Amino acid sequence: MTPELFPPPYPRIFPLGESAVLVELGDRIDPDIHHQVLSLAAELEARSFPGLIEVVPAFNTLAVYYDPYTVSCPEQAVQSAGQNVLSPYLAVCEWVREAAARTESHQAEPLVHRRVVTIPVCYGEEYGPDLEYVAILNGLTTEDVIAIHSGRDYRVYMIGFAPGFPYLGGMSERIAAPRLSAPRPVIPAGSVGIAGTQTGIYPLPTPGGWRLIGRSPLALFNPEESPPTRLQAGDTVRFQPITASEYKQWERRRS
Known part of the structure; x- marks a missing residue:
């Protein structure tokens, strides 16, 4: 049986300074959780959002670095209460959640070459x-x-x-x-x-x-x-x- 990719309350997203977020996918060192980290990293790299600079996987977290200026362009704005809110952090959180949903839907192996x-x-x-x-x-x-x-x-x-x-x-x-x-x-x-x-x-x-x-x-x-x-x-x-x-x-x- 394939383990659930992102069991609640994960993924959890936190600001990491002004140009990065930290995505937490578990609370321990575990091969299955690390698989989830790599799967999400591969999904973000394969279908990147405007302003994405780099994703850095760790034991149970993924750091997502981005360019706030590019993310905050009007065409990239996040809809909130019917208004455009130029918030790079909220925009990136939304893209990360969407990537997590896509990853969970197809339960894919990481798209990177395993060596x-x-x-x-x-x-x-x-x-x-x-x-x-x-x-x-x-x-x-x-x-x-x-x-x-x-x-x-x-x-x-x-x-x-x-x-x-x-x-x-x-x-x-x-x-x-x-x-x-x-x-x-x-x-x-x-x-x-x-x-x-x-x-x-x-x-x-x-x-x-x-x-x-x-x-x-x-x-x-x-x-x-x-x-x-x-x-x-x-x-x-x-x-x-x-x-x-x-x-x-x-x-x-x-x-």
């Missing part, structure tokens, strides 16, 4: 200085942690924190670990980390407090490419363990 992306990772030693800590914390060997971490698929719920940083869902609680008490000043690009029951990949050298268990030689962010991020919300990620020598081969091919 499976394999990410090579060299685990441990200089590439994953916290691997042993994660293993000891959970009563496992480092080989166990690698097997568990690379043995399942992960959903990209959202891109955030830094350009191209994927927040991945689906990690086993058997390898959960707390953040560092004090963040490292610089995390090498490509580092794979764990924070609580989440895992992610640092695309750029940035400060960070996640426990580092490995590193990928793949570039996750390149501003010269379109799109600039290797991963997108809705993608499936699979981690492929590689050796240190294979990591260096990947680096040489990239350079």
Whole structure:
């Protein structure tokens, strides 16, 4: 049985500054709710309204950015009490509700291409200085942690924190670990980390407090490419363990 796309009281729409709205579709991290987020995002992109700039999906919300000047043009005005009201916020709320109704009517899969992306990772030693800590914390060997971490698929719920940083869902609680008490000043690009029951990949050298268990030689962010991020919300990620020598081969091919 197909789950109801937008059970009451959703979608709920809130102003996000003067040029965006936040559409809330649920109150938890859940694959079905994320499907709804992606479905609504795809519908808005496929049948955009005048002034739409960008839609940004997250775990259970969708941010809709728009140009208030374009939206408030007289021909885009919202009818209220028989009069034209030049309210960009109300106009966008109406378009979002209409898009949600269209999405719910056909119960469609997201109109975006769903990809499976394999990410090579060299685990441990200089590439994953916290691997042993994660293993000891959970009563496992480092080989166990690698097997568990690379043995399942992960959903990209959202891109955030830094350009191209994927927040991945689906990690086993058997390898959960707390953040560092004090963040490292610089995390090498490509580092794979764990924070609580989440895992992610640092695309750029940035400060960070996640426990580092490995590193990928793949570039996750390149501003010269379109799109600039290797991963997108809705993608499936699979981690492929590689050796240190294979990591260096990947680096040489990239350079």
